[in-house]
Structure formats: C-alpha cells, structure tokens
Amino acid sequence: MLVNVYVAHDDKPVFEELPVREIEKDTYELLSSPGLALNLARGDIFRIKDKHAHPEVLKRGGNFCIHIYADEISPENITCLENDVVSQLNGTLDGVFQGNLTLAVPARNGMDKIADVFDAFREKTGIEWYFANIYKNIDDDEDETLLNWWLDS
Incomplete structure (x- = not known):
C-alpha cells in the first residue's frame, strides 16, 4: 500500500508517496526509506x-x-556505492531518482563506520551525502540538535 507523507509547504503542501504496511488506522510501518521526507527511515513505525x-x-x-x-x-x-553499502554496512539502496539516492543503513554499524563508507564515495565523486533522520527540528536547517534515537538501538 502507498501513503502520502507530508514533506514541506512550498506555496502549497508537498507530499511524498511511500510504500507502507498498515498496522492500524493512520499507523504504518515504512517499507522503504523516503527520498524527500525527513526524520523517517525503512522500518520506522x-x-x-x-x-x-x-x-x-x-x-x-x-x-x-x-x-x-x-x-x-x-x-x-551508484553500483559501486550500493555494493559498498550492502557488503560493509548491510544496508540497502532504497531509491534512485535521477541524481538522487536514498539508502537505509542499520544504526548498529555506528556513525563513524557509516561516515567512512559515504565519505569515500564523496572523495571519489565530489558528491555530498547526509543523514536524513537525525535532527530534532526538521523545519529549521540551522538547528542541528540531534534526536539521538540511535543510542538506544
């Protein structure tokens, strides 16, 4: 099943259609990490x-x-990065749209190990990457307060 998830308001609301498993009314498990929506990753309820x-x-x-x-x-x-993410981090490439990639990586790898893999990609390609579900205030790009949910994982 697919559900529309609010992303932002840019003259009008912007939504991303995401694959989910419905748990109960209005409650879902995310089956693939989003490419636009922040603060979500595959497996989140x-x-x-x-x-x-x-x-x-x-x-x-x-x-x-x-x-x-x-x-x-x-x-x-893309293939090289996907292979590295799968083999080194047990992660997945969840989405590709033109030059945009979305990946899901288990937090148990630790941020340093994850950063090593993606920093190597950046050094090779010159393309930046970022964690999309770690910040508390997703509506303020300047606020870098962390959620720290991964410390309990």
Whole structure:
C-alpha cells in the first residue's frame, strides 16, 4: 500500500508517496526509506494525525536514512556505492531518482563506520551525502540538535 507523507509547504503542501504496511488506522510501518521526507527511515513505525503535518514517529526501525542529491550520478558510481553499502554496512539502496539516492543503513554499524563508507564515495565523486533522520527540528536547517534515537538501538 502507498501513503502520502507530508514533506514541506512550498506555496502549497508537498507530499511524498511511500510504500507502507498498515498496522492500524493512520499507523504504518515504512517499507522503504523516503527520498524527500525527513526524520523517517525503512522500518520506522509512524502515525499520520494531520495530513498537512510531519508524521509522528512511534518506534524507530533501527536504520539511518542517507540522502544524496546531485544533478547526476553515473550508473557505475551508484553500483559501486550500493555494493559498498550492502557488503560493509548491510544496508540497502532504497531509491534512485535521477541524481538522487536514498539508502537505509542499520544504526548498529555506528556513525563513524557509516561516515567512512559515504565519505569515500564523496572523495571519489565530489558528491555530498547526509543523514536524513537525525535532527530534532526538521523545519529549521540551522538547528542541528540531534534526536539521538540511535543510542538506544
């Protein structure tokens, strides 16, 4: 099943359609990490109380969501990154749209090990990456207060 998740308001509400498993009315398990929506990753259980607000995360699935945005990424570089993420981190490439990638990586790897893999990709390609589900205030790019949910994983 697919559900529309609120992303932001840019003249009008912006939504991302995501694959989910319905647990009960308005409560879902995310089956693939989002490419636009922040504060979610594959395996998270969340509730949509208000369709024009960010969903409420009820339980973390234990994965970091990694976003990479670029004008384009060569298929060879995508394949190489996917192979590294699978073999070194037991993660997955959850989405590809033009030069944008979304990956899910188990938090149990630790942020340093995860950063090593993605920093190597950045050094090779010049393309930046970031954790998409670690910040408390997702509506303020300047606020870097961490959620720290992974410390309990």
